[in-house]
Amino acid sequence: MKPLLEINDVSIHFGMRGGLFQAGPTLRAVDNVSLSMNKGETLAIVGESGSGKSTLGYAVAGLRPPTKGSIQINPARPHSSGRDPVQIIFQDPFSALDPRMTVETIVAEPLRLAGVDLSNRRMRVTEVLEQVGMPADAAHRYPHQFSGGQRQRLAIARALIGDPELIVADEPLSALDVSIQSRILNLMGDIREKLGISYFFISHDFGVVRHLADRVAVLYLGRIMEVADADDIFATPSHPYTQALLAAVPRIGRGRRLRGSALKGEIPTPLNPPSGCVFHTRCPRATAICSTERPELLPAPGRSGQLSACHHKD
Amino acid sequence: MLRYVLSRLSQAVLVIFVMSFLLFVLIGLMPGDPIENMFEGNPSLTPELIGQMRELYGLDQPITLRYWHWLMAALQGDFGYSSLYSRPVLTVLGPALLQTGKLLALTLMISVPSAIILGALAARKPNGLVDSAIGLFSFAAISMPNFWVSLLLIILFSVNLGWLPASGLPMTSDASFWLELRHLILPVMVLVMFHVGPLIRYVRAAMIETLSADFVRTARAKGLSEGTVIARHAVRNALIPMITVLALSFGHLFSGALVIETIFGMLGMGKTIYDAVGNIDFNLALVGLLLATVVVLISNLLADLAYAYLDPRITL
Amino acid sequence: MTPTNQMTQAVPTLTLSHLPPVQSIWQLRFEKFRSHRLAMFSLGFLILLIVICLMAWPFSALLGIDPNKTNLLYRFQPPSAEHWLGTDDLGRDVLVRLMFGGQVSIAVGLVATLLMAIVGVAIGVTAGFVGGRIDAVLMRVTDCMLALPLVPLLIVLGSIDLTKIGISQASATSPLFVFLRIVIIIALVDWTTMARIARAGAIQIRDRDYVRAASVSGANGRYNVIVHVLPNISTPLIVASTLTVGRVILLESTLSFLGFGIVPPTPTWGNMLTNAQQLIISAPHLAVYPGLLIFLTVMAVNFVGDGARFAFDPRSESGKSH
Ligand SMILES: Nc1ncnc2c1ncn2[C@@H]1O[C@H](COP(=O)(O)OP(=O)(O)OP(=O)(O)O)[C@@H](O)[C@H]1O
Ligand code: SF4
Ligand SMILES: [Mg+2]
Numbered sequence: 001m002k003p004l005l006e007i008n009d010v011s012i013h014f015g016m017r018g019g020l021f022q023a024g025p026t027l028r029a030v031d032n033v034s035l036s037m038n039k040g041e042t043l044a045i046v047g048e049s050g051s052g053k054s055t056l057g058y059a060v061a062g063l064r065p066p067t068k069g070s071i072q073i074n075p076a077r078p079h080s081s082g083r084d085p086v087q088i089i090f091q092d093p094f095s096a097l098d099p100r101m102t103v104e105t106i107v108a109e110p111l112r113l114a115g116v117d118l119s120n121r122r123m124r125v126t127e128v129l130e131q132v133g134m135p136a137d138a139a140h141r142y143p144h145q146f147s148g149g150q151r152q153r154l155a156i157a158r159a160l161i162g163d164p165e166l167i168v169a170d171e172p173l174s175a176l177d178v179s180i181q182s183r184i185l186n187l188m189g190d191i192r193e194k195l196g197i198s199y200f201f202i203s204h205d206f207g208v209v210r211h212l213a214d215r216v217a218v219l220y221l222g223r224i225m226e227v228a229d230a231d232d233i234f235a236t237p238s239h240p241y242t243q244a245l246l247a248a249v250p251r252i253g254r255g256r257r258l259r260g261s262a263l264k265g266e267i268p269t270p271l272n273p274p275s276g277c278v279f280h281t282r283c284p285r286a287t288a289i290c291s292t293e294r295p296e297l298l299p300a301p302g303r304s305g306q307l308s309a310c311h312h313k314d
Numbered sequence: 315m316l317r318y319v320l321s322r323l324s325q326a327v328l329v330i331f332v333m334s335f336l337l338f339v340l341i342g343l344m345p346g347d348p349i350e351n352m353f354e355g356n357p358s359l360t361p362e363l364i365g366q367m368r369e370l371y372g373l374d375q376p377i378t379l380r381y382w383h384w385l386m387a388a389l390q391g392d393f394g395y396s397s398l399y400s401r402p403v404l405t406v407l408g409p410a411l412l413q414t415g416k417l418l419a420l421t422l423m424i425s426v427p428s429a430i431i432l433g434a435l436a437a438r439k440p441n442g443l444v445d446s447a448i449g450l451f452s453f454a455a456i457s458m459p460n461f462w463v464s465l466l467l468i469i470l471f472s473v474n475l476g477w478l479p480a481s482g483l484p485m486t487s488d489a490s491f492w493l494e495l496r497h498l499i500l501p502v503m504v505l506v507m508f509h510v511g512p513l514i515r516y517v518r519a520a521m522i523e524t525l526s527a528d529f530v531r532t533a534r535a536k537g538l539s540e541g542t543v544i545a546r547h548a549v550r551n552a553l554i555p556m557i558t559v560l561a562l563s564f565g566h567l568f569s570g571a572l573v574i575e576t577i578f579g580m581l582g583m584g585k586t587i588y589d590a591v592g593n594i595d596f597n598l599a600l601v602g603l604l605l606a607t608v609v610v611l612i613s614n615l616l617a618d619l620a621y622a623y624l625d626p627r628i629t630l
Numbered sequence: 631m632t633p634t635n636q637m638t639q640a641v642p643t644l645t646l647s648h649l650p651p652v653q654s655i656w657q658l659r660f661e662k663f664r665s666h667r668l669a670m671f672s673l674g675f676l677i678l679l680i681v682i683c684l685m686a687w688p689f690s691a692l693l694g695i696d697p698n699k700t701n702l703l704y705r706f707q708p709p710s711a712e713h714w715l716g717t718d719d720l721g722r723d724v725l726v727r728l729m730f731g732g733q734v735s736i737a738v739g740l741v742a743t744l745l746m747a748i749v750g751v752a753i754g755v756t757a758g759f760v761g762g763r764i765d766a767v768l769m770r771v772t773d774c775m776l777a778l779p780l781v782p783l784l785i786v787l788g789s790i791d792l793t794k795i796g797i798s799q800a801s802a803t804s805p806l807f808v809f810l811r812i813v814i815i816i817a818l819v820d821w822t823t824m825a826r827i828a829r830a831g832a833i834q835i836r837d838r839d840y841v842r843a844a845s846v847s848g849a850n851g852r853y854n855v856i857v858h859v860l861p862n863i864s865t866p867l868i869v870a871s872t873l874t875v876g877r878v879i880l881l882e883s884t885l886s887f888l889g890f891g892i893v894p895p896t897p898t899w900g901n902m903l904t905n906a907q908q909l910i911i912s913a914p915h916l917a918v919y920p921g922l923l924i925f926l927t928v929m930a931v932n933f934v935g936d937g938a939r940f941a942f943d944p945r946s947e948s949g950k951s952h
Contacts, residue, residue, distance in 0.1 A: 086846065090842070090843070096843065098861075109849075114847070345790075461887050465921065473911055480910075562776060564777070572781050587785070591786055591789050603782055603783070606782055610777050
């Protein structure tokens with residue numbers, strides 16, 4: 001069986017504004033990334049701010065064509081009208097819902113765009129609202145009457161209404177209160193179980209990732225540092241960058257955000273990434289070869305399923 | 315800094331060229347024909363002669379070519395003759411510019427300080443009684459047709475009370491400074507009314523914002539009196555951006571000047587343009603408008619540079 | 631957060647009974663607008679004014695007054711039962727001319743604003759949504775327009791000989807054309823304000839997540855503009871339009887006063903003042919009414935705009951803060 005999602009050697013570059021006569025520099029937000037996801041699987045993308053997680057997620061959702069490479073989605077179910085294989089949910093629940101629309105219009109939008117008639121739309125809206133734990137009479141209210149967590153539920157309802165197989169979730173919890181976070185996380189877990197949906201789950205938070213992910217890909221400056229099953233990554237991280245990230249997570253209690261992590265130094269600008277291994281400017285294990293040769297993504301010693309891009313991997 | 319100045323300057327030059335072409339086309343669309351206007355009422359002018367003249371002046375050529383000739387001549391300082399005054403247009407426009415300059419300078423000398431004072435007063439207690447009164451005044455000033463205000467003031471001060479002259483200029487050319495000033499009182503009053511409304515609103519908004527800024531709170535915490543805080547700290551910071559607002563109001567002010575000069579019979583730029591258009595004096599209208607545009611653009615440019623120079627947050 | 635095993639716990643269903651009744655953003659705003667007393671009063675005044683101006687037809691028919699018929703025997707009549715505000719220098723009824731003039735002035739204000747809103751929004755939203763070169767050009771143009779002296783430009787535009795651009799003499803002087811001409815030239819020099827506002831709004835909305843979500847479901851640019859962008863930028867556009875109506879009425883009256891706008895015999899508040907200057911000594915009252923009406927109308931329009939700004943201010947919008 002084909003994987004649900006195949007990302008083949010994808011690069012996404014942004015042309016920056018230059019002067020009047022010269023072209024601007026190129027920003028490599030995503031660089032030679034290959035990943036695949038099976039049906040029902042949840043793949044977590046982790047990395048510091050600016051590592052290209054959202055850009056990759058947007059490309060998967062079809063919002064941004066890759067500069068190079070290809071992204072393929074192979075839906076298991078036949079495509080029919082009113083069914084979108086990929087949907088997306090965002091971080092900021094306030095920007096996610098059009099303030100001028102009623103909840104019903106917002107949630108039904110994917111169906112409306114697919115040309116489904118009104119009575120069928122209404123029926124589905126009631127269904128998905130129930131699935132996300134919102135009462136049916138929410139349908140005629142406006143977004144400003146709901147809290148952040150409730151809005152995120154509504155955003156999830158909109159993503160569900162097209163009966164997707166893959167949902168790109170771009171840090172769906174990080175804007176919410178901690179107590180709300182666990183509820184939404186549980187909701188997402190439930191939905192996955194009931195509907196067999198896969199998540200392309202972008203996150204800062206290893207606690208959340210551990211809870212939800214089957215596989216984890218670690219991104220740094222647009223490149224994959226390490227990709228492996230979640231259990232392996234947490235038990236035996238192979239890449240120095242992964243190790244540094246995990247070291248920053250307190251073992252007990254809440255997972256810490258990566259933003260203020262224990263990594264020393266600033267993340268370099270993707271406009272001018274370091275040569276060789278992009279991590280060498282901050283890597284405790286860096287040697288001469290690291291600044292000249294780009295390490296390939298290869299299995300870690302003795303673990304064929306755990307790929308790591310490092311000359312000195314564990 | 316030099317780079318910034320040069321880029322702004324080249325932009326302004328480009329705009330002036332584009333404007334000159336557009337105005338050239340527009341002015342060409344005014345009614346009448348320059349040749350016929352020039353020799354109006356001359357019976358010896360036969361159609362053949364007109365044709366010859368047209369050829370002589372290149373009026374049978376396409377507009378782009380005519381513009382090119384005009385531009386070449388203009389770049390050498392030849393802006394043509396005014397048919398209304400039978401003089402080179404520059405000799406008409408020079409004194410006019412000076413006249414308008416006087417009017418605008420006097421206006422600015424009054425409107426800017428009063429806007430600052432009124433705006434600051436209003437900002438002291440937003441939504442208080444003083445603020446409401448000043449707000450009402452600025453709303454009224456914005457909403458008043460300036461030509462109507464001129465008429466009312468003339469009726470009151472010149473016709474009924476007889477205190478002030480109804481014209482903006484003394485009859486004699488060697489009038490004393492004070493006499494000249496007396497004639498300017500009414501026009502300046504109207505123009506100040508016209509100019510001050512939006513400025514007050516701007517100063518008020520800027521002051522309210524700065525008064526809640528951190529450094530102002532620090533100054534207050536140091537125990538400085540409210541008056542000192544406003545005068546020393548808030549006003550200064552609120553006023554740097556005001557340079558831009560002032561510059562942008564220049565075009566507006568010029569529009570006001572046209573109306574007021576026309577009513578008070580002052581031969582400034584505005585009245586000259588008005589007369590030129592009314593009497594279909596192609597050259598004078600074209601160059602007058604262009605000159606007005608250039609003056610406004612230059613004042614904007616200077617304001618931008620001054621702003622960039624004064625505002626510490628902008629590094630060039 | 632603690633990743634516990636709450637996964638199996640049923641999703642709790644919320645109740646919304648504690649929420650206030652369903653209210654759209656427009657209902658909330660209308661209530662706030664109503665609380666702005668000056669704006670409400672001004673709105674009432676404007677409606678009354680428009681109704682009175684529209685009464686010009688029945689009123690003049692009833693009294694048998696032709697607003698444009700001159701009668702030199704009846705010049706400068708004082709107010710009487712027949713001519714409530716007296717007559718002007720050509721013996722025409724002042725009140726009826728004010729009513730008809732008001733129709734023209736207000737119509738120019740509304741139609742020109744509508745035109746500018748359509749043109750400005752179309753251009754501004756395109757530039758903001760598409761970005762790139764179109765956007766850069768638009769910004770340059772609007773920068774320049776912002777600085778230009780409008781009235782001198784307008785009198786040149788107002789003096790243009792339409793026959794030179796291929797419009798027949800007959801249609802060029804027809805009342806409809808004269809009206810459209812002033813509407814168009816004012817729109818031509820003033821559309822940029824609206825375009826700037828629309829552009830700024832479009833840029834803001836373009837990157838909202840709800841627009842992205844719609845794109846994921848297959849929405850194209852046109853759908854996003856119509857369904858998401860336009861409704862969400864209506865607030866600043868409505869405020870700006872209101873203020874524009876006031877500005878246009880002032881510009882029109884100025885132009886007509888100077889003789890480059892709407893020309894007699896069609897009355898407007900502006901051109902009714904054209905002769906007033908010559909008559910300042912003999913009939914100063916003729917200078918009062920038209921100007922006063924312009925003043926009050928523009929002031930009322932500006933107050934309504936202020937009320938709209940207040941009602942739409944997100945900082946005072948209830949229910950939005952969390
Ligand atoms: N539209 C764009 N134009 C130019 N550069 C962009 C654009 N979108 C993203 N970038 C750049 O690409 C890089 C990756 O951005 P991206 O938003 O994908 O990072 P991220 O990993 O999602 O970060 P965060 O955790 O802050 O969301 C950043 O350097 C960003 O500045
Ligand atoms: S390749 Fe070198 S610099 Fe890069 S992570 Fe491995 S050890 Fe560090
Ligand atoms: Mg992101």
